[in-house]
Amino acid sequence: MQRILIASHGHFASGLKSSIEILTGMGEQISTIDAYVDDSDYTTQITAFIAQAETPAVIFTDLKGGSVNQKVMLAAAGKTDLYIISQINLAIILAVLLDPAPLSAAHLDELIAQSQVERIELTASADESDADFLS
């Protein structure tokens, strides 16, 4: 029983799984679909995941409106406790995988808000004193 599926055009999904395995060792908890790397029909893999999924479950897709996302939306229609998240990055999958709280739409929205793509700059900040740290 799995509760996380990543579906993508090409090897993005299995690549994310590879990164997650290195970072957490929890890669075996994730199912993946690398669509269009051969001529097989991957929609059966989507329905098979949904049929066995431990709910609440999450399906991550690479691109909102892309064909992979469309197939997922159709397969998931009418299912309860099954959330679809698109426009994904590594951070949001790790956040969902590692978060101990029960999944809900509101909680997923919080995790998504904390996992955004951002531009970063290094900025100096005041050093913490020993006393601050130990207080």
Add this chain to the structure above:
Amino acid sequence: MIAQLRVDDRLIHGQVALVWTKELDTPGIIVANDNAAANDMVQMTLKMATPTGKKLLIRSVQDAITVFNNPKASGMRIFALTNSVQDALAIAKAVPDIGGINVANVGRFAENAKEATQLSPTLMLTDSELAALKELATLDVPVFSQVVPSNAKTAISSLLKNHD
């Protein structure tokens, strides 16, 4: 107290920030590293890597030992990080209360990696690091290697068995 002292040549990075701080439930991280304590750029990248809500202190090895032995530190679970076995040994000899020492990632970025002794896929030690690790293994504290929590803990003594 030091809940875990981790030897990791990447100091605070993905495995540490995302996974271990949750696993160990440590509100404070202390990086004990002479280079980081003297380098503003390194400090900024370490601060960026620190998870939201966790306290971070970056100190030289000697100054970190002073903090670990501060009476106030006994009531706080601290995740300590060094990037070398020698630094971990210096701390282990000077600080009495350490839950365990996790020698996790060493040697990948070393310049002389080709001459190193490979103890595991993530441990490539120079001769001086190997000597420090042997001494560390004789101390009265659990010393093991565990890259991520889902890996089994491997006792360092078993990795050292064939390297006398």
